[in-house]
Amino acid sequence: MTAPISISLDVNGERVDTSVLPRLNLADFLREHLKLTGTHVGCEHGVCGACTVRVNGEIVRACLMLAVQADDASIETIEGLSDSGEIADLQAAFRDRNALQCGFCTPAMLMAAQDLLKQNAVPDREEIREHLSGNYCRCTGYQAIVDAVEATARARARRAP
């Protein structure tokens, strides 16, 4: 039973039918099998948050989920969110406010921030900090990241009808 198991899933809108070993986690599956390397692997035990992806619309730790558990699921990675333009304004705000330096945490930080803004259109700074509390950044000191998320929320609220 340690043999490969076949799975079918949807990744960024594309159907993927393949087979994987049970021990393969979702982050490594995305990076090594599908070459979607925007999902980063830091601590591999759920602490750093760098591997955050969306599964059926909800953010999860890709290092704490087996690829076989993603059978039948719909996965969205930073490549999907970036290509669709869903977070173009958030990405621009990160650039404008220097909310990244080395960039290692950035894809997951964007996933977590967009997840917050979908549930809470205009969060206060405390709510932003709380929602991003599971994502480590070792460069910025977080201040600029909170600024960028706050600015994006306000700009979107102004644009909303």
Add this chain to the structure above:
Amino acid sequence: MKASAFAYARATSVENALELLADQGDLAKILSGGQSLMPAMNLRLISPELVIDIGGLAELRGIGVKDGILIIGALTRHVDLLKSPEIAAHAPLLSDAIAHVAHPAIRNRGTIGGSLAHADPASELPACMLALAATIIVRGPGGERRIGAKEFFTGIYETALSPRELLVAVELPVASASSSHFFHEFARRHGDYAIVGLAAQAVVKDGRFADLRLGFFAIGDRPMLADAAGKLVDVTVTPAALSEALSLLADELDPQEDHQATPAMRRHLAKVLLTRCVAALLSRPELDAGAVA
């Protein structure tokens, strides 16, 4: 690190999961949300030969209320508890506590059954089960067993669950209208495992505790219902009575030393929490002024 190789089986029913467990026993591990199991496997703290995935068993998911009892299926996720109007109405302590369990991405997959069966002594939910007088329901080859929360947690990552049993649900008495609760924990980062925490459930009548259940966590090898509560029930809580309860608490705790805190620091923080809890629940802020030296 990555998990070592294992075989994987997707359970099709509770019976099927129990059959797989009966075959493999302690060589197998149950996978529900994976938020405790996967880190342990990635760190190679455990290397099961078979992982039995119960994630698809809808029968184990959901929250119900019947005859004054709140029933929570083992696969109910933290995010489901956080958003549940039934939990907010009937076990508000749990709603408060869940907000401190890890981070949104983890709460989207972690389950109550997984957290309780994993039994990390620093985690929030086991202490809540003690404070709320929960009954843990497990199923095995011999049928169903109902285990009181106090008997369920037996040590670090150890429970009364046998390797051939599956935790299927939790039952909690519906909180009475006159009850109140307190939850607080000290942690380095919001959502991290606590350095020390307290989940308390109380009934306050005429300015006195008619009932007080103090579930401390991260203070020993398992969560503990503190006997210090006995010093505070059915008495007028004076600073002297509180101070007596605090010294009893310091004596009954057996905190461990780790990279986060010494036993002395944990004892101190536990006393701070008890003081704040009593002051908050009795609405007597003056009790929290200088009680802990």
